Amino acid sequence: MVRNTPEDMRDWIGMFPSTSFADDKCYFLPGFGNTCVFETKQGLVLFDFPIRQLARRTFNGVRSFTNKPVKYIIYSHGHFDHAFGYTPFLDEIKEKGWDMPEVIAHENCIKRFEKYNMLEKYHDWINKMQFASLRGRTEGAVVSAQETLQPTIILKGNEGFYDFKLGDVHFEIYHNKGETDDSVWLWVPEKKTICTGDLMVSSFPNVGNPYKVQRYPKNWALAMEKMMEKEAEYLIPGHGRMIEGKKEVRDALSITAEAMHFVHDEVVKRLNEGKWFEQIFHEMLEIFPAKLKENPHLREMYGCYRFAIHAVYRLYHGWYDSGNPTDLFPAKSDDIAREFLRITTEEKYLEHAESLYNEGKLQLALHLLDIIIKGSETERNAAFLEALNLKIKILKEKSKEESSFIAANIIDNAAMQIKEKLRELKKP
Numbered sequence: 001m002v003r004n005t006p007e008d009m010r011d012w013i014g015m016f017p018s019t020s021f022a023d024d025k026c027y028f029l030p031g032f033g034n035t036c037v038f039e040t041k042q043g044l045v046l047f048d049f050p051i052r053q054l055a056r057r058t059f060n061g062v063r064s065f066t067n068k069p070v071k072y073i074i075y076s077h078g079h080f081d082h083a084f085g086y087t088p089f090l091d092e093i094k095e096k097g098w099d100m101p102e103v104i105a106h107e108n109c110i111k112r113f114e115k116y117n118m119l120e121k122y123h124d125w126i127n128k129m130q131f132a133s134l135r136g137r138t139e140g141a142v143v144s145a146q147e148t149l150q151p152t153i154i155l156k157g158n159e160g161f162y163d164f165k166l167g168d169v170h171f172e173i174y175h176n177k178g179e180t181d182d183s184v185w186l187w188v189p190e191k192k193t194i195c196t197g198d199l200m201v202s203s204f205p206n207v208g209n210p211y212k213v214q215r216y217p218k219n220w221a222l223a224m225e226k227m228m229e230k231e232a233e234y235l236i237p238g239h240g241r242m243i244e245g246k247k248e249v250r251d252a253l254s255i256t257a258e259a260m261h262f263v264h265d266e267v268v269k270r271l272n273e274g275k276w277f278e279q280i281f282h283e284m285l286e287i288f289p290a291k292l293k294e295n296p297h298l299r300e301m302y303g304c305y306r307f308a309i310h311a312v313y314r315l316y317h318g319w320y321d322s323g324n325p326t327d328l329f330p331a332k333s334d335d336i337a338r339e340f341l342r343i344t345t346e347e348k349y350l351e352h353a354e355s356l357y358n359e360g361k362l363q364l365a366l367h368l369l370d371i372i373i374k375g376s377e378t379e380r381n382a383a384f385l386e387a388l389n390l391k392i393k394i395l396k397e398k399s400k401e402e403s404s405f406i407a408a409n410i411i412d413n414a415a416m417q418i419k420e421k422l423r424e425l426k427k428p
């Protein structure tokens, strides 16, 4: 597996300088996520905003290159790190008395904004977990669903397409499902540039995010193949560094498509063989080809192969995934653990968990520790406290080994919560 360095992480969250490219009338503003701006004689076309906490930085970056007014805004999709950092741009428009720009997005983006309103508190809760390690860098909620800049030009249907000309530059916008059902990407033929949004994120695609709704691996591969036909020389991903050069762009798109086809087709094959999730998952881990595992374009910075297996399964299968009727209407896990503790003591389980830990079987040790943590009647007994401490130790070791930002945050967040619980228990 390709390891991530701190520098990779800084690149991924856009902490590197802005640049101009192509004919020096195209500007790449890295951020979380990236923004790309095209300057024409009649004004600017802007692709994506960063999170609102980084909006001022991106705005200043744009204004260090050009003073022209923004005429079009394109949302690659309606996620909080692509469609919310618009305030400084709107303030400027009001201040200068410019016309409001057109805002282009897919129709599902509008439905997404409605959903964000309905589920605002829920999304705040899960995003705080998913982005736990960035918490210090942003204040309050990562996004406010109340504040959206609504699209004015709307792509419809499954094969949505829209094109326009500004100055003497053509802009072609295509819709393909992938990370989301509202994703669009931009092709600018005169500049040989593709802006992909999160269809490319300098990482294994974020397909199968454990917190989020269904994503679309097969459509994702098809989007990559459609992009390849353009023979672009510059590719601006949703996150991370620009990809430059016809061959580099082609290689990045082609290996990403291959990974999506692979995970999709291999899970489908196993569904057709009548296999349940557990078997499919472990078989898939065994057949993950080195060619994909070691490719730098597919580093598991954010999403990962393991999540993608879930995504394909969930696309075609219901929630009953074990084939074991015990799991159909299960008892409460605390009650199950309590029954295990009636067979033998907490101390015995702890002893066994420690020996598993010493043998390097961290995951099995966690399962044993959970029997003590979930089943203990008195939370202040020594075995319970030791089980919590060992769980923290194991989670920290797992997190250190974990390359996916999302998986590492899930693990770290849980370790932090256990620490808080221990502090509570130590209070007299």
Ligand SMILES: [Zn+2]
Binding pocket: 033, 079, 081, 082, 198, 238, 239
């Ligand atoms: Zn993003």
